[in-house]
Amino acid sequence: MAYPTAVQSLIDAFRLFPGIGAVTAERLAFHVLRDGRARDLARAIDRAVKEARRCQVCGNVSEADPCRLCSDESRDRSLLAVVEEPRHVEALENAGVYRGSYHVLMGALNPADGTEASHLGLESLLGRLKSGIVEEVILATDPDAEGEATAQLVLEAIETLGDSAPRVSRLARGLPAGGAIEYLHKGILEDALNGRRELRLRPGRSGG
Numbered sequence: 141m142a143y144p145t146a147v148q149s150l151i152d153a154f155r156l157f158p159g160i161g162a163v164t165a166e167r168l169a170f171h172v173l174r175d176g177r178a179r180d181l182a183r184a185i186d187r188a189v190k191e192a193r194r195c196q197v198c199g200n201v202s203e204a205d206p207c208r209l210c211s212d213e214s215r216d217r218s219l220l221a222v223v224e225e226p227r228h229v230e231a232l233e234n235a236g237v238y239r240g241s242y243h244v245l246m247g248a249l250n251p252a253d254g255t256e257a258s259h260l261g262l263e264s265l266l267g268r269l270k271s272g273i274v275e276e277v278i279l280a281t282d283p284d285a286e287g288e289a290t291a292q293l294v295l296e297a298i299e300t301l302g303d304s305a306p307r308v309s310r311l312a313r314g315l316p317a318g319g320a321i322e323y324l325h326k327g328i329l330e331d332a333l334n335g336r337r338e339l340r341l342r343p344g345r346s347g348g
């Protein structure tokens with residue numbers, strides 16, 4: 141038996157979200173139909189999509205484009221921290237331990253939830269690096285399996301820039317394994333930044 145088209149479209153829409161399988165999508169769709177607050181959710185989604193734009197420079201969510209951080213002339217543009225999510229920018233900013241610029245991937249490599257390399261906007265990162273202003277990229281992804289895989293992916297992308305690639309470093313290993321950087325307090329974040337180690341670019345790469 142087929143569901144009405146409108147209901148099936150709702151189920152299909154839920155299935156596009158990370159980690160949502162067929163059964164969960166159905167459950168969510170019928171929950172929406174039962175619960176009057178669903179209209180509030182629909183309005184909130186509509187508003188967020190309309191009003192929260194992404195900074196064309198760093199990829200972070202922002203009300204302005206470029207965002208406040210990218211417009212701030214006092215930030216050190218020779219340093220670029222690559223993070224997974226906007227909340228990681230918040231964590232580093234709240235800790236007050238970093239004065240460089242950011243690049244927000246909006247996710248981490250995670251085949252299980254369908255996040256692939258093509259979703260992470262590495263082209264825009266490479267575009268920024270080609271300007272030559274950035275001297276060091278700090279891979280500040282989480283110290284978990286997805287974060288490490290993402291760091292490796294970003295490193296390999298940067299290597300394609302050849303001789304014009306900036307230095308690449310990774311936050312120090314002092315981070316608790318599996319910990320998310322937004323839960324770390326200032327001292328640990330500061331140590332992780334100060335103790336960052338440079339990653340060796342593979343020798344013998346061709347320029348360009």
Ligand SMILES: [Zn+2]
Nearest residue numbers: 195198207210
């Ligand atoms: Zn920005």
